[in-house]
Amino acid sequence: MPLVDLAQLPKHVAIIMDGNGRWAQARGRLRTMGHREGSKSVRRVVRASRRLGVRALTLFAFSEQNWQRPEPEVVALMELLRDYLVTERRELIDNGVRLRAVGRIDKLPARVREVLDETIAETANLRGMTLTLALSYGGREEIVDAARTLASRVAAGELDPSAITEAALEREMPSISLGRVDLLIRTGGEQRISNFLLWGTAYAELYFTSKLWPEFAADDLYAAVEAYQRRERRFGQVLSDVGSLLSSSASGAWERQ
Ligand code: FPP
Numbered sequence: 383m384p385l386v387d388l389a390q391l392p393k394h395v396a397i398i399m400d401g402n403g404r405w406a407q408a409r410g411r412l413r414t415m416g417h418r419e420g421s422k423s424v425r426r427v428v429r430a431s432r433r434l435g436v437r438a439l440t441l442f443a444f445s446e447q448n449w450q451r452p453e454p455e456v457v458a459l460m461e462l463l464r465d466y467l468v469t470e471r472r473e474l475i476d477n478g479v480r481l482r483a484v485g486r487i488d489k490l491p492a493r494v495r496e497v498l499d500e501t502i503a504e505t506a507n508l509r510g511m512t513l514t515l516a517l518s519y520g521g522r523e524e525i526v527d528a529a530r531t532l533a534s535r536v537a538a539g540e541l542d543p544s545a546i547t548e549a550a551l552e553r554e555m556p557s558i559s560l561g562r563v564d565l566l567i568r569t570g571g572e573q574r575i576s577n578f579l580l581w582g583t584a585y586a587e588l589y590f591t592s593k594l595w596p597e598f599a600a601d602d603l604y605a606a607v608e609a610y611q612r613r614e615r616r617f618g619q620v621l622s623d624v625g626s627l628l629s630s631s632a633s634g635a636w637e638r639q
Pocket of ligand 1: 399400401402403404405413417418420421424441442443444445448459462463466515570595
């Protein structure tokens, strides 16, 4: 059981959920079955993050580049996303989780957008944790969009070029509004950022694991947080056994996974 210092948690954790396809292929199953299994990991990790006390969790659920995948896989991913929102909405609300989305959301099918918009609206005032789904998202695209917004203000005479600062660009980047990323986790063995939160991860601690996303469980999240804390060299603090803390906490619907 990893030991996590609850006083030194990363505030913003971001995850590249990789390895669904390989998980399925290794079992002779369709890639889409890997994504289905992966959505169970999403559920587990959202619960575990909330119970741990992480303030913001951002998940790379669908990249701008994922539209290039075979159509049946794209359709299946969209349906999974919709299913997730429909089945998890109650639990998100009961546990104070605010949902947000970043990316080119207008490209999502209407039946996904509808449920997404509803869930975002219903959870807008909750402050226990913010779950951000990156959907049709690309880090470069987000920077380009922010640059374009500022450029049009300059062209309109509203903004002086000297006012284009890091802070001004960040104000136009929805993924940054919850703060920069403290800990970036990538499952599936690859060690790259793949156009995820390029700006926000500039100083993030990176944690790579060979575990495939469908195998990633609460203990793996705790292990990543513990590794983050070791790198921060925050020794000498009170270390709490997260397992005993979680099992003794009365936290409603959040069952330990
Ligand atoms: C990468 O695995 C994963 C994705 C492209 C999609 C992630 C989607 C989910 C985890 C499920 C649905 C999401 C939510 C929020 C309910 P890959 O297919 O690239 O794996 P591979 O590298 O093994 O091929």
